[in-house]
Amino acid sequence: xxxxxxxxxxxxxxxxxxxxxxxxxxxxxxxxxxxxxxxxxxxxxxxxxxxxxxxxxxxxxxxxxxxxxxxxxxxxxxxxxxxxxxxxxxxxxxxxxxxxxxxxxxxxxxxxxxxxxxxxxxxxxxxxxxxxxxxxxxxxxxxxxxxxxxxxxxxxxxxxxxxxxxxxxxxxxxxxxxxxxxxxxxxxxxxxxxxxxxxxxxxxxxxxxxxxxxxxxxxxxxxxxxxxxxxxxxxxxxxxxxxxxxxxxxxxxxxxxxx
Numbered sequence: 001x002x003x004x005x006x007x008x009x010x011x012x013x014x015x016x017x018x019x020x021x022x023x024x025x026x027x028x029x030x031x032x033x034x035x036x037x038x039x040x041x042x043x044x045x046x047x048x049x050x051x052x053x054x055x056x057x058x059x060x061x062x063x064x065x066x067x068x069x070x071x072x073x074x075x076x077x078x079x080x081x082x083x084x085x086x087x088x089x090x091x092x093x094x095x096x097x098x099x100x101x102x103x104x105x106x107x108x109x110x111x112x113x114x115x116x117x118x119x120x121x122x123x124x125x126x127x128x129x130x131x132x133x134x135x136x137x138x139x140x141x142x143x144x145x146x147x148x149x150x151x152x153x154x155x156x157x158x159x160x161x162x163x164x165x166x167x168x169x170x171x172x173x174x175x176x177x178x179x180x181x182x183x184x185x186x187x188x189x190x191x192x193x194x195x196x197x198x199x200x201x202x203x204x205x206x207x208x209x210x211x212x213x214x215x216x217x218x219x220x221x222x223x224x225x226x227x228x229x230x231x232x233x234x235x236x237x238x239x240x241x242x243x244x245x246x247x248x249x250x251x252x253x254x255x256x257x258x259x
Contacts (some may be wrong), residue, residue, distance in 0.1 A: 011066040014073065015058065015162060016055050019157075022156070023051055030149055031088075034088065043057040057154075057157075058157050070150070087149065090255050093180055095253050097184070098132055098190055100187035103129055106128050108199065109194075135241060139245050143147065145252050148255070149255075150233060159259060179254060179255070190244075194232045194236060205220070
């Protein structure tokens with residue numbers, strides 16, 4: 001029989017709070033969980049359920065020291081939230097890079113003013129940006145990347161045990177900074193194919209306006225660039241999906257290696 005006094009001891013309750021806090025940090029920054037309007041109650045109960053599953057595993061493999069003061073408890077919970085947030089933040093860099101890249105060629109297309117509320121970022125963005133964000137989200141789910149995040153959280157309790165020990169090594173910090181720097185690389189990779197064609201189109205339209213001054217190039221260029229941009233988006237949709245899938249696997253692999 002279970003000894004309830006031992007099961008609901010102060011040390012076990014605080015350890016459960018530490019696990020729950022680390023999962024809360026993940027849900028606060030991870031793709032899908034933080035980028036879509038999922039009700040807070042669902043995220044809280046999901047974090048609690050996963051913490052309940054992880055609790056006996058973490059308890060059996062860690063030497064958790066119960067804090068004896070409120071400042072010590074606050075420091076531990078802050079550390080746990082920071083670790084979970086860092087894991088989700090690294091994964092969310094990919095989505096931020098995709099949004100940056102699509103916004104870049106959307107401006108070149110001339111549809112940057114066509115904006116609507118984007119639930120992924122919480123702000124306004126072009127409709128085409130939302131389409132690519134949904135594409136990345138579907139690939140994220142299909143590839144099972146959310147399971148990679150939970151695996152990273154599970155492994156993090158081995159490399160970064162709950163408690164006073166803070167083994168955030170310089171190598172980990174360096175890897176997190178490197179992943180953060182991939183934001184512009186991802187954005188450039190997404191934007192270049194369509195942006196380059198539209199840029200060349202602008203140059204050709206400039207030459208045309210010099211050779212045919214009587215032609216209103218401005219009125220021709222606006223619908224032409226929008227049509228060409230949408231056509232290129234459809235043509236490059238499959239290669240973009242394959243490229244994003246490769247990026248998701250690379251990001252998840254690097255996150256798993258860090259934590």
